Amino acid sequence: MSYHRCMASGNPRFLTLPSLEAGGEVFHGFWTRGGREFLPSSTAPALRVDRVITGIQVHGDGIAVIREEADLATVKSRPFDALLTDRSETAIGVYTADCAPLWLFDPHHRAVGAVHAGWRGTVRRIAGKAVAAMTAHFGTRPSDLLAAIGPAIGPCCYEVGREVLDQMPQALTRWDTAVFPLNGEKARLDLQKANRLQLQEAGIPSDRIGVLPLCTSCRRDLFHSYRGERGKKGQMLNFIMLTNGLKTPPSPALPPSRGEEQGGGKF
Numbered sequence: 001m002s003y004h005r006c007m008a009s010g011n012p013r014f015l016t017l018p019s020l021e022a023g024g025e026v027f028h029g030f031w032t033r034g035g036r037e038f039l040p041s042s043t044a045p046a047l048r049v050d051r052v053i054t055g056i057q058v059h060g061d062g063i064a065v066i067r068e069e070a071d072l073a074t075v076k077s078r079p080f081d082a083l084l085t086d087r088s089e090t091a092i093g094v095y096t097a098d099c100a101p102l103w104l105f106d107p108h109h110r111a112v113g114a115v116h117a118g119w120r121g122t123v124r125r126i127a128g129k130a131v132a133a134m135t136a137h138f139g140t141r142p143s144d145l146l147a148a149i150g151p152a153i154g155p156c157c158y159e160v161g162r163e164v165l166d167q168m169p170q171a172l173t174r175w176d177t178a179v180f181p182l183n184g185e186k187a188r189l190d191l192q193k194a195n196r197l198q199l200q201e202a203g204i205p206s207d208r209i210g211v212l213p214l215c216t217s218c219r220r221d222l223f224h225s226y227r228g229e230r231g232k233k234g235q236m237l238n239f240i241m242l243t244n245g246l247k248t249p250p251s252p253a254l255p256p257s258r259g260e261e262q263g264g265g266k267f
């Protein structure tokens with residue numbers, strides 16, 4: 001599946017999977033670390049970084065549903081690692097720096113989901129639970145969903161120990177195909193693949209799941225990486241928004257990344 005870079009002022013600002021945006025019904029982005037401006041409020045108010053709705057992320061499996069204004073208070077009241085909404089022009093997002101940002105889009109019921117899936121969220125099956133929650137709240141049929149998995153730490157860089165491996169069987173049936181053993185105690189984990197398989201087990205056809213195959217630790221020119229930067233706190237904001245049928249979404253500028261300084265990304 002292809003992806004492209006959106007460019008603004010000569011720097012890569014965010015990456016998208018065009019397959020998710022077919023028809024212009026959603027607008028989404030996996031922001032890189034290279035920029036800092038906000039969107040002008042007159043262009044796309046919901047996409048100002050201070051208006052992207054994010055949960056209190058704790059690597060759990062809490063799922064919040066935003067259907068009306070009052071739900072916004074709930075989102076800020078306790079931890080949620082996944083947000084769902086059927087409101088147009090309401091941008092939802094997750095912060096990441098190695099964990100996988102994951103989008104769900106139901107074109108029939110016009111609803112979207114944003115999921116933050118690190119290894120803890122993965123073994124708690126947050127992606128599968130988010131699909132089930134979309135069915136419960138919006139009537140979503142999993143086979144209709146389009147999904148996208150954004151940049152995350154790859155198996156090239158993600159060594160995990162027994163505390164992770166012992167719990168992987170509860171994450172998905174085919175967990176062994178997302179783990180590459182190094183020795184009895186350690187293995188490399190493919191977080192994107194584990195979540196892709198979890199979405200397939202939830203009923204989404206494989207050809208409706210896009211993956212942006214970029215490792216946040218290998219590509220620190222583009223991304224913050226918790227492991228690659230030895231625990232520094234920089235994070236990227238990733239967002240998805242149902243539009244009112246815009247065929248050509250506005251091209252946004254980057255929000256500030258959370259935490260340390262932003263560098264100018266180079267491809």
Ligand SMILES: [Zn+2]
Pocket residue numbers: 153154155156157215216217218219
């Ligand atoms: Zn890597």
